[in-house]
Amino acid sequence: MSGPLQGTKVIEMAGIGPGPFAAMMLADMGADVLRVDRPNARVLNPHQDVLNRGRRSVAVDLKHPDGVQTVLRLIEQADALLEGFRPGVMERLGLGPDECLAHNPRLVYGRMTGWGQDGPLANAAGHDINYIAIAGVLNNFVRNGQAPTPPLNLVGDFGGGGLLLAFGMVCGLLEAARSGQGQVVDAAMVDGSAILTTMIYAFLAMGIWQDAPGTNMLDTGAHFYEVYETADGKYLAVGAIEHQFYAELLQRTGLENEDMPYQMDRAHWPAMKERFAALFKTKTRDEWQQLLEGTDACVAPVLSLSEAHEHPHNRARQTFVQRDGVLQPAPAPRFSRTGADIAGPPPSPGEHTDAALADWGFSPEELAKLRETGAVTQAEA
Numbered sequence: 001m002s003g004p005l006q007g008t009k010v011i012e013m014a015g016i017g018p019g020p021f022a023a024m025m026l027a028d029m030g031a032d033v034l035r036v037d038r039p040n041a042r043v044l045n046p047h048q049d050v051l052n053r054g055r056r057s058v059a060v061d062l063k064h065p066d067g068v069q070t071v072l073r074l075i076e077q078a079d080a081l082l083e084g085f086r087p088g089v090m091e092r093l094g095l096g097p098d099e100c101l102a103h104n105p106r107l108v109y110g111r112m113t114g115w116g117q118d119g120p121l122a123n124a125a126g127h128d129i130n131y132i133a134i135a136g137v138l139n140n141f142v143r144n145g146q147a148p149t150p151p152l153n154l155v156g157d158f159g160g161g162g163l164l165l166a167f168g169m170v171c172g173l174l175e176a177a178r179s180g181q182g183q184v185v186d187a188a189m190v191d192g193s194a195i196l197t198t199m200i201y202a203f204l205a206m207g208i209w210q211d212a213p214g215t216n217m218l219d220t221g222a223h224f225y226e227v228y229e230t231a232d233g234k235y236l237a238v239g240a241i242e243h244q245f246y247a248e249l250l251q252r253t254g255l256e257n258e259d260m261p262y263q264m265d266r267a268h269w270p271a272m273k274e275r276f277a278a279l280f281k282t283k284t285r286d287e288w289q290q291l292l293e294g295t296d297a298c299v300a301p302v303l304s305l306s307e308a309h310e311h312p313h314n315r316a317r318q319t320f321v322q323r324d325g326v327l328q329p330a331p332a333p334r335f336s337r338t339g340a341d342i343a344g345p346p347p348s349p350g351e352h353t354d355a356a357l358a359d360w361g362f363s364p365e366e367l368a369k370l371r372e373t374g375a376v377t378q379a380e381a
Helices: 018-028 065-077 089-093 097-103 128-134 154-179 189-195 198-206 243-253 266-280 285-292 312-317 353-359 364-373
Strands: 009-013 032-037 056-060 080-083 108-113 183-188 225-229 235-239 299-301 320-323 326-329
Touching (some): 009 018, 018 032, 056 353, 065 097, 065 364, 080 154, 128 154, 154 189, 235 285, 353 364
Parallel strands (some): 032 056, 108 183
Antiparallel strands (some): 225 235
16 A cells, blocks of 8 residues: 555445445545445446445454444454445444543544534435535536526535545544544534635635526536637636736737726626627537647636546546556555555455454454354355
8 A cells, every 4th residue: 555644544434425425535545444234235237336445354244242342343443434324323333432442542534424423314215316405505506597507426426425534534634633532523514525625715705706507607607617609519717817817818809909807897707608608509529629729828628427537637647547457546545655546446345344353353253253253244256
């Protein structure tokens, strides 16, 4: 393993979405992440599920008392634990924070939920779209007069969820290294989604943002921060906010000497959007890319998932990699001395039960007994 978290041992209670993403981020940075899966868990194409890359999997029956004791024994050696169940589930399994911290007072116990560990919605079901809705985020992904468009599940699950949890875990680990004491990290997707809007709240307080979606500079209200269709039915992303960048956009598109209104005059934004829309339909995306990309006009082609890895900049930085036949984003961010890497392919549930538990201190006799009682399971190759 490599990366700045090398030597850090993490237990991941298997889940979906933001929890595995946080575990992936830690594993990419060099942490030894051991994923605890259910026995006989059925997963479609597990070795292509790159969200689970870089860690080993053990299959443990958490309804079996010996299975719970197995996890508690692992926790005694771990620096951190990640779980993404509804509030109270880990407590009912006998693996709540009190039990785990009693076995390992230095443990950083990370909890990933949508609503948080408390509050009137804490025990309700939900998904990314629900969390970003009440956080005030979803309403801003809208063109004037249209319904909001969910930004995939990137804001709640991954930006406001998994990344928030990963950040919280590293903060907890740093503090535990100083104090010798662990603690609980309560990461909620509502909280994380809300904190991503901090700059917009600042703009609102300063009077430069209207709580009318689709009319502001960054939410498709402005003609200089918008997506435009090109002659071949593809799209360009234009982000010429600063005056000097806008001036270069006008110069390079041939509008420099035309009668143009003041850039920040909102009254002219709708008409200017129509003008820009007509202009960008006169050339193909590739033609505009050749003319504008790499300049201070702040224009980029809108690429699909299958195109992005072929872009020269992404190729030069190796932003995407092929590992074990699967195209996937490379670990990020970059480090000058302790480079991060993908430690291995995604596992099948229980693929490493015997080897991983042996590495974590279980004797052959103990493993045989656990296998015999059904507390743990080794997946077939």
